[in-house]
Amino acid sequence: MIKTVLTIDDSRTMRDMLMMALVDAGYRVIQAVDGVDGLETLAAEGADVIITDINMPRLDGFGVIEGVRADPNHRATPVLVLTTESDAAKKQRARDAGATGWIVKPFDPAKLVDAVRRVAA
Numbered sequence: 001m002i003k004t005v006l007t008i009d010d011s012r013t014m015r016d017m018l019m020m021a022l023v024d025a026g027y028r029v030i031q032a033v034d035g036v037d038g039l040e041t042l043a044a045e046g047a048d049v050i051i052t053d054i055n056m057p058r059l060d061g062f063g064v065i066e067g068v069r070a071d072p073n074h075r076a077t078p079v080l081v082l083t084t085e086s087d088a089a090k091k092q093r094a095r096d097a098g099a100t101g102w103i104v105k106p107f108d109p110a111k112l113v114d115a116v117r118r119v120a121a
Contacts, residue, residue, distance in 0.1 A: 003120050004028045006047035008038035008064055009082070010056040014105070018051060018082075021109035022116065035059025039067045042074060049120045051103075051112075054083040054090065062097050069098040078119035082107060 005027045007018040015031050022029045030045050032038035036058045042050065050068060054061035061081055068074045078100040085091075086104050094102060100119050103112060 002026065002028050003048040004030060004046065005116060005120075006030050006032065006038065006042055006045075006050045008032040008035060008041075008050065008052040008056070008061070010034050010053065014053070014082075017107075017109075018112075021107075021112055024109075025113040025116070027116065035061065035064040035067070038064050042068065042077075043071070046073075047077060049116050050077055050079045051082050051116070052079060054081060054085050054094070062093060065094060065097040065099050080115060080119065082112075 005022050007015055009015050010033055019029050030041055032041045034056045052061040052064045065079050068077060068079055080101045080103055081094045081099050082103045084105045091102050101115055
């Protein structure tokens, strides 16, 4: 069965790069432009893995993680944070909110796909 990855990022370029890497690896990709859109898209379509940016308008990545974890249908869905942030306090805050992993931009497509495979297993 094909796994679905929801990518949430306010950068069109980043969404395009994620789409390319993940579709090439055989995933179905659905995209959202910010945290609010991401949670609405998740509720409507579901996902096996979520990749979210931290710094976004309307609702940031921490809010996304908290929203996903508060939803009984998606409480166990892996959430990977993809961000330019490498601050230890932010990483800890994401972990505390329920993030599964952390990937720093710019990302290596092979490593990203590997991380998605690991958490989607």
